[in-house]
Amino acid sequence: MEYRKLGSSDLKVSVIGYGAWGIGGAPFWSTEGDHASLSSIKKAFDLGVNFFDTAPVYGFGHSERLIGQALKPVRDKVIIATKCGLLWDKEQLGSIKKVAKADSIFKEIDQSLERLGTDYIDLYQVHWPDVDTPQEETMQALLKIQEQGKIRHIGVSNYSVQQMEECLKVGPIVSLQPEYSLLQRKIENETVPFCLENDIGIIAYSPLASGVLTGKYDKSTRFKDWRGKGILGEFTGEAFVRNIQKVDRLKEIAGDLGKTCGQTAINWVLQQPGLATALVGVKNPRQMEDNIEAVGWTAPENTSSEIDQLFTQTTNS
Secondary structure, X not given: OOEEEOOOOOOEEEOEEEXXXXXXXXXXXXXXXXXXXXXHHHHHHHOOOOEEEOOOOOOOOHHHHHHHHHHHHHHHHOEEEEXXXXXXXXXXXXXXXXXXXXXXXXXXXXXXXXXXXXXXXXXXXXXXXXXXXXXXXXXXXXXXXXXXXXXXXXXXXXXXXXXXXXXXXXXXOOEXXXXXXXXXXXXXXXXXXXXXXXXXXXXXXXXXXXXXXXXXXXXXXXOOOHHHHOOOHHHOXXXXXXXXXXXXXXXXXXXXXXXXXXXXHHHHHHOXXXXXXXXXXXXXXXXXXXXXXXXXXXXXXXXXXXXXXXXXXOOOO
16 A cells, blocks of 8 residues: 655545445445445455545444444554534435534534544544635634644545635645546646645545446446436436546556556546545445555556546536
8 A cells, every 4th residue: 555645734644545425325325234334444444544534424424433433443543534514404415504614513523523433533624615604714613623632634625726725814724625536627727736836635536436437337327326316417418428438448448457447547546646545435345455456556658648638628517
């Protein structure tokens, strides 16, 4: 495993991170049960993964509980990241709202600490920007719980450059967690240069574009889960067909490298400027083993250029 410094922090994170969204269970992803989820977390640790990213909203607390349970014996050897800023009235997706007010953050941190079974969180991130709450209020609250020793470092997720600039006026942020993959490259023009200039580490989520870049699907695929609802462009209509055509070529390139399509897609993300870690979601230990094979090699320059060109200017639309 390879490890990189996360922005301006003292954290050294594995370049493959464990993304714990799916282990929260239905309606998203894994339905294989807690035993498979716990086994995959432990397998990740055994393979050298030390960065585990979760959030209260993942399974409405269930993901945090599983992460805490699995990592309790090795707490001092791992980096646990969770989030704040999304609340729900009922355990339904339609009830989720963005709230990053100070009093809400003070409640959320204690709830996360309890669910995770720990007395500190290594990286605490605002999940989505709350445009109705001043960034100053949010940051002041985060700085206060940092001073109390409840969190070690502050990060943000899904933030724009302007929103990060507002945060930095109040205090340091060490990381940004954006969606980033061969099929989602919007951050490259403005966000990545800003992060490099301000020593903000990039934590890429969905490096496999929620499975499209694994190469498992073809143009006739019709998703029966949330991916088929047209929420994201990769999974429906003409955009999906165009993306599958590109993925088909990526499969051929990966085969020439002796790698899978997914491993090649993750490896590409790991080579990009400012990237500290790429989060992968897995259903079972075998998938974790497969994803780890994305580490420790570099494609020839001409191959990297072809991949880059193949997916240049790919967007979500």
